Amino acid sequence: MISNKPVLALLSLALWSPLSSAELLQKFELENGSLLPGYSSAIDSPFNGVAAYANNDGVQATAQISNTPGQFRLDISGASSANNAAGISVYLDDKKIGATEFVGTAASLGSISFKLDTMPLNSSLSFKLETDDGSNDTYLDWFELHRVGDIAALPAAPVLPSDGAYNTGVYRNMFAELGYSKAEVEARVQAVYDQLFHSTDTANKAIFIPVGDDMAYIWDVGNNDVRSEGMSYGLMMAVQMNRQDDFNKLWKWAHTYSLNKSGVNKGYFAWKVSTAGDVQDAYPAPDGEEYFATALFFASHRWGDGTGIYNYSAQANQILDDMYGNGEMRYNNQGQLEEISLFDHNEKQIVFSPATPSDRNWTDPSYHLPAFYELWARWANNNNQFWADIATTSRAFLKTTVNPANGLSPDYAYFDGTPHGEFQAWKTTFQYDAWRTVGNAAMDFAWWQKDPWQTQYVNSLQAFFKSEGIDSYSSLYELNGTPYQNNSDHSPGLVAMNALASLAANDQQAWEFVQALWDTPVPSGQWRYYDGTLYMFGMLALSGNYQIYCPAGECDTVVPPTENRSPVAVNDSVTTAQDTPLVVSVLQNDSDPDGDAISIVSFTQASNGSVSQVGDGLSYSPNSNYSGSDSFSYTISDGQLEASATVSVTVTDTTVNNPPSACFTVSSDAATVGQSIDFDASCANDVDGDVLSYAWSFGDNNGATGATASHSYSAAGTYQASLTVSDGKGASDVYSVSIVVSNSDNGPGGAVCSYTVDNDWNSGFVASITISNQGTTAINGWQVSWAYSDGSSVTSSWNSTLTGSQPYVASSLSWNSTIQPGQSVTFGLQGSKGTVNTPAEVVTLGGSSCN
Numbered sequence: 001m002i003s004n005k006p007v008l009a010l011l012s013l014a015l016w017s018p019l020s021s022a023e024l025l026q027k028f029e030l031e032n033g034s035l036l037p038g039y040s041s042a043i044d045s046p047f048n049g050v051a052a053y054a055n056n057d058g059v060q061a062t063a064q065i066s067n068t069p070g071q072f073r074l075d076i077s078g079a080s081s082a083n084n085a086a087g088i089s090v091y092l093d094d095k096k097i098g099a100t101e102f103v104g105t106a107a108s109l110g111s112i113s114f115k116l117d118t119m120p121l122n123s124s125l126s127f128k129l130e131t132d133d134g135s136n137d138t139y140l141d142w143f144e145l146h147r148v149g150d151i152a153a154l155p156a157a158p159v160l161p162s163d164g165a166y167n168t169g170v171y172r173n174m175f176a177e178l179g180y181s182k183a184e185v186e187a188r189v190q191a192v193y194d195q196l197f198h199s200t201d202t203a204n205k206a207i208f209i210p211v212g213d214d215m216a217y218i219w220d221v222g223n224n225d226v227r228s229e230g231m232s233y234g235l236m237m238a239v240q241m242n243r244q245d246d247f248n249k250l251w252k253w254a255h256t257y258s259l260n261k262s263g264v265n266k267g268y269f270a271w272k273v274s275t276a277g278d279v280q281d282a283y284p285a286p287d288g289e290e291y292f293a294t295a296l297f298f299a300s301h302r303w304g305d306g307t308g309i310y311n312y313s314a315q316a317n318q319i320l321d322d323m324y325g326n327g328e329m330r331y332n333n334q335g336q337l338e339e340i341s342l343f344d345h346n347e348k349q350i351v352f353s354p355a356t357p358s359d360r361n362w363t364d365p366s367y368h369l370p371a372f373y374e375l376w377a378r379w380a381n382n383n384n385q386f387w388a389d390i391a392t393t394s395r396a397f398l399k400t401t402v403n404p405a406n407g408l409s410p411d412y413a414y415f416d417g418t419p420h421g422e423f424q425a426w427k428t429t430f431q432y433d434a435w436r437t438v439g440n441a442a443m444d445f446a447w448w449q450k451d452p453w454q455t456q457y458v459n460s461l462q463a464f465f466k467s468e469g470i471d472s473y474s475s476l477y478e479l480n481g482t483p484y485q486n487n488s489d490h491s492p493g494l495v496a497m498n499a500l501a502s503l504a505a506n507d508q509q510a511w512e513f514v515q516a517l518w519d520t521p522v523p524s525g526q527w528r529y530y531d532g533t534l535y536m537f538g539m540l541a542l543s544g545n546y547q548i549y550c551p552a553g554e555c556d557t558v559v560p561p562t563e564n565r566s567p568v569a570v571n572d573s574v575t576t577a578q579d580t581p582l583v584v585s586v587l588q589n590d591s592d593p594d595g596d597a598i599s600i601v602s603f604t605q606a607s608n609g610s611v612s613q614v615g616d617g618l619s620y621s622p623n624s625n626y627s628g629s630d631s632f633s634y635t636i637s638d639g640q641l642e643a644s645a646t647v648s649v650t651v652t653d654t655t656v657n658n659p660p661s662a663c664f665t666v667s668s669d670a671a672t673v674g675q676s677i678d679f680d681a682s683c684a685n686d687v688d689g690d691v692l693s694y695a696w697s698f699g700d701n702n703g704a705t706g707a708t709a710s711h712s713y714s715a716a717g718t719y720q721a722s723l724t725v726s727d728g729k730g731a732s733d734v735y736s737v738s739i740v741v742s743n744s745d746n747g748p749g750g751a752v753c754s755y756t757v758d759n760d761w762n763s764g765f766v767a768s769i770t771i772s773n774q775g776t777t778a779i780n781g782w783q784v785s786w787a788y789s790d791g792s793s794v795t796s797s798w799n800s801t802l803t804g805s806q807p808y809v810a811s812s813l814s815w816n817s818t819i820q821p822g823q824s825v826t827f828g829l830q831g832s833k834g835t836v837n838t839p840a841e842v843v844t845l846g847g848s849s850c851n
Contacts, residue, residue, distance in 0.1 A: 023573050026064040026145040033061035037802050049141040052129035062683035063125045071115045071148040077141040078102040086138040087131040093123050098521050115151050133203045149570050149589050157508040164449035166555050173544035174514050182595025185543045192539050193241050195522050196532050205524050216249035220529045228269040228288030233533045235295035240540050244303050255309050267322025283355040286342040287367045293319040294372045297379055298549040317381045324383045333357045347415045348393040362420040365401050365409050366436040368394035371444040395451045406481045407461025409437045430477040439497040445504035458501040462509050465498055470512050492523045493531040496538030567592040567638045569645035578654045581621035583614050596638035603634035627653035660686040662725045662735035670740050676785045676809045679709045690727035697722045713741040753850035757840045764832050765840035772824040779819040782849035785809045790841050791834020799827035
């Protein structure tokens with residue numbers, strides 16, 4: 001499909017009803033789309049639509065997007081084959097814009113919201129199943145595409161507080177500063193926690209897994225085990241969300257199964273344990289101990305101490321005491337006996353691991369948590385000066401390990417900050433652990449504000465990732481900024497940490513990272529553990545909910561904001577039919593940066609209609625028989641300050657037949673002789689909803705009918721392919737595209753294609769197709785076509801992109817598109833026979849790559 005790639009920001013799932021204040025751009029019945037390869041099929045019950053049975057099944061259609069950047073909403077009608085929720089993900093070209101789900105067997109509506117900063121004329125929407133667990137199938141009926149409004153301008157550069165939150169008691173809500181209401185932010189944070197901790201969908205969403213009535217663990221889904229890192233993260237999240245029940249369940253599981261009660265690791269938590277509680281590696285990963293101790297202090301101060309293992313402060317102090325030295329002895333690198341510790345006492349730095357002498361000679365930069373060390377220095381009953389010293393040392397260490405040009409840091413480092421690769425060579429680069437380093441620095445700045453360099457650090461890192469594409473940067477990098485090998489994933493965990501960095505930023509670009517996190521769906525699926533925990537930390541921190549809980553009276557001072565800011569009113573555009581009133585939900589896209597409640601305080605009358613208030617909306621009724629453009633304005637208030645906006649109305653004339661709009665896309669507008677080209681007119685539409693007819697002219701005295709067509713040219717040249725769409729009421733429209741056709745040139749001999757039946761049974765077959773380059777020049781990109789005369793059909797394929805049906809067209813993938821002289825490429829397929837108990841048909845191959 002030919003299209004420009006949109007620059008888009010991905011918005012999270014929201015289940016909304018269609019809004020009258022949005023402009024309807026397109027309604028499309030999905031049974032008219034192109035089925036994705038796999039088991040996808042058309043259905044006629046419970047509606048005419050498409051069924052997705054397995055992961056990667058679904059349907060694709062062309063989206064007709066308005067030629068103006070803005071905020072958009074996609075409404076999807078669908079259903080589940082069972083009473084539980086069936087999901088679907090949606091991609092705009094190759095960017096995932098979100099996911100939704102349908103509960104129950106009756107049709108219901110799900111919506112996904114997104115924004116486009118630049119506009120393609122046409123773009124493909126792919127509806128793809130990604131959460132199949134065998135319990136149901138997903139049925140898709142239709143979609144509507146709406147333009148909701150303009151993209152709001154970014155606020156001015158953030159103004160940093162004059163002091164840290166420990167001294168002021170003020171925790172910034174950067175989502176509210178960006179324009180979201182406080183109620184909306186709190187609801188969003190709660191929804192994220194509820195999904196990760198309390199979703200009943202443990203296969204795809206939850207990471208908090210209850211064990212009996214009094215225990216639970218945080219599940220590393222991808223590795224199917226339990227990490228001390230995740231358990232300690234879970235404790236911190238539970239105490240921040242004021243969920244003592246969740247906290248106690250996690251703490252009991254960790255104390256029961258992860259905590260070493262004796263031996264060289266006494267007092268430390270095994271970094272990896274099976275979900276059944278069997279220790280898989282008894283040595284600690286020290287960041288777990290750091291989070292365990294701090295979360296326990298917070299629990300003590302927030303809820304008070306209990307008895308036994310629920311005497312939180314006693315447990316925190318014991319962990320710190322053991323971290324400093326657990327009473328067990330070992331030989332150091334100089335052959336001297338010393339007490340086992342999680343710190344190098346000379347360097348005053350956290351070590352990677354106490355397991356071996358070499359492991360104790362280096363560190364993990366993401367384990368450096370000066371924000372926590374400051375609290376230990378104040379609250380611990382042991383080694384207070386040491387805790388204060390390591391806070392200072394860690395801040396200095398970060399300056400030595402971060403690349404000042406781009407803010408990137410290595411996963412592992414020596415104590416002097418230089419990258420460490422002796423254990424694992426790739427850890428000298430910016431890998432998964434390193435995502436957290438900037439988040440730790442930003443939290444230290446937000447709580448303590450003791451190092452102005454941290455602002456320079458986060459500004460540099462955010463500038464680098466913005467230059468890589470705010471919604472498309474990779475997840476792993478060489479320290480010089482080159483993307484790491486075989487790395488194209490844009491991970492929610494890194495999005496969260498880069499957004500959290502904004503707490504220390506004073507550059508306007510920070511708002512783009514805050515918005516990017518807000519727009520990112522909650523992680524789900526196989527890798528939701530690490531992405532999900534970092535995502536939750538980002539949401540807590542940027543909503544003002546990642547707070548220090550001190551002993552009573554120590555840090556309770558709260559300085560309220562001194563200045564009330566004006567609400568923000570956003571213009572709306574709506575359409576209605578002649579003599580048809582509508583209610584415009586004008587407050588839907590309005591906001592207040594302080595989170596204050598807003599209300600309509602006044603409105604004007606339209607020139608060609610009447611306006612009245614209905615609840616939080618405004619009702620517009622056009623004058624009798626009027627059609628054309630109209631407008632009115634309204635004013636909102638937060639109780640002190642006001643803002644105004646305009647509603648533009650288009651009233652359509654229902655007595656006039658509006659002509660259809662012709663549009664189509666082609667699989668290639670630069671083809672070779674004999675190459676099959678797919679023509680797809682699913683983007684054509686009629687605003688009156690009339691049924692369209694399609695007439696194709698390919699410019700070579702050949703034509704076709706129907707919404708889709710395929711054609712190949714027999715001679716080189718430039719052809720004008722055109723489509724005429726008619727609405728059956730005398731109105732029509734024409735759209736044309738130039739197709740350039742050239743002769744295939746693969747050198748003397750060219751390519752030879754062969755079709756082989758590899759396996760044949762009564763109702764189906766497996767076949768392979770081989771393209772051999774017998775020419776003298778490389779083949780760059782290949783395409784093969786064929787059709788079955790006996791009614792056989794292809795059910796799945798591999799190592800190619802398969803489109804169409806009778807003829808089928810297979811095209812190269814990125815990794816096998818080039819065939820050097822003397823080499824060959826093979827791809828495979830599985831099919832169903834048209835007539836059972838007959839030999840599988842051996843077909844004749846065509847296409848641009850087969851001579």
